[in-house]
Amino acid sequence: MNIDSAQTQAYFYAKVIFALAVTQNNILEWEKVLKVLVAITQDNEIKDVCFSPRFTLQQRLLLVTEIYAAMRITLFPTALSFMRLFLEKRHFNLAARIAQSYSDLQDYHSDVLKMRVISAQELTEEEKLALLDSVTACYQCQIKPNYVIDQALIGGAIIYVKDKVIDASVLGQLQQLKNFLR
């Protein structure tokens, strides 16, 4: 596997962090740490400081620790080690992806699957419930739904569960018809 890819790198970081979190029984603590890290990396001023060669690694680590302290989060030893590595390698662009991958692993660990439903129109509560029931029955686990509206679909909906896609939209059917008539 090519480790140059940001997505893959982030996935590996998340995987290791999650494995440590499971072993040390601090999954939720890590979740908080990563959430704050994403917020920190989105702040340009802090980012500039962290990139500046005028500050040593120790000084940068101190700054980040203080930010966490200000938010009433204590960095435990493994989190501190991760933070040291993160600052040393300057992986600021990976923070959001690491947090996302960690969240996915967390869901997978607790048997929760994310479902994204894109529909042309707002679904009624009955429709949402029916959809949730059938997907839950299919995957035999808890489903975390996310409903999005996209009028470009014209009608129908597209359902994303894990990497499976069920395209029942009018747009998709027109595309199919186009391929059929070609």
Added chain:
Amino acid sequence: MTINSAEISAIIKQRIEQFAITPTVYNEGTIISLKDGIVQVYGLEEVMAGEMVEFVGGIYGMALNLERDSVGVAVFGNYENLCEGQKVKTTGRVLSVPVGEALLGRVVNALGDPIDGKGPIVANQVVAIEKVAPGVITRQTVDQPLQTGIKAIDVMVPIGRGQRELIIGDRQTGKTAITIDAIINQKNSGVKCIYVAIGQKNSSVSSIVRRLEQEDALKHTIVVVASAADTAALQYIAPYSGCTMGEYFRDRGEDALVVYDDLTKHAWAYRQISLLLRRPPGREAYPGDIFYLHSRLLERASRVNSTYVEEITQGAVKGKTGSLTALPIVETQAGDFSAFIPTNVISITDGQIYLETDLFNSGIRPAINAGLSVSRVGSAAQTGLIKELGGGMRLVLAQYRELEAFAQFASELDEATRKQLERGQRAVEVLKQSQYNPLSVAEMAVSLFLISKHYLDNMQANEVVDFEERLIRYLRSYYQQFLDEITLNPVYSSALEAKLRQVIDSFHETTSHI
């Protein structure tokens, strides 16, 4: 041409009515890395090995490596527009190509799409390129000859229908020329030909296609091209595509001939893909399954029995056997046929035709080394007439080669040795043949008759080729019916011998031989 809009509307309406609306279900992944036509995809949990996947922009690829966290995909098209983060879809289909009569006379790429500008191909069906070879029970003995029209081959290393005969030699020794002659010779024989060009220059392929057209041999031939400009993935699948197209004819009780030109470049393409997929390299950096790569391809060349044909055609074709003959080409470096790929393919095939640079340069063409060339099953399929007249040819050539070396040192030779040397020289001359000039069984028999019945003994060796050519021209002009009769019934008899003697004598009497 008038366009009737009502008719067009009716056709479109009819097609729309046939269209079944169903939700599409597929797996979706994300490109996480891309390098030299190999893409790593995150996701695609349910993808099958060898399944086609679709990238943005209608580009297709084939899933090759199913790993724990990702899938390694070889891209078939232009991969320069792909980038990290783009979505990839599964198609639920394994890689397939169109097959059928509609492909005859066409030049297609490794995916079966036409590249000759002659319009779309309306194929009977689409078949997966990876198939298991017919089993033991369904096989029929190879006992029918596949005439190449090349004297040296049909006499010394005969090829049977359903056989795998390797053509091996250095660059510029006439490997492709032999296969093109063999394809040309299948004209009017009912044998369908598939020529698969792997990693070759487009200009070379173009000249081959032009030549086949000139010789009126393209109409029974399919040319599958994965040129040097195409991706390694296309070069990798090209022989399997060609084989699938040939199998269509075999499975319908017909005979087909497939030429893989060449498997060395095929192995290079597969090595490139394997290294980019980070598969462990072995000898000469080839992956561990390089033998299987070629054995599973060549095992599909076979002769199948009538029961198999009947089953496949669901009773539409009865009492007919089918065959797919394979002529794989392997290029050696500096005559080293003990290298990895040559030894692999030699062990898979039913014999090899070994071409030598020295012979080629000394004007012996086709430059076949009779000592190293062998056909393991072809002798059972050899025409009786050719077997009778050319049976001693290998021995004569072997003795000649031995004495030739000895004669260089000896100052004086006894009469018997001198005669044997002269006879050998004439045998070498008789087996010479110009390119694009395949001979019929009858014409070949006449040539062999000349040498076996000592008609050439009083002739200078350098006059033999010219004499033989003029004799054949004479026969074509005045005795074509006689030649056709021999070709139809190639059995040696005293009556045939007498007639041949009479014909040759009549040629001697004319002035055409002077």
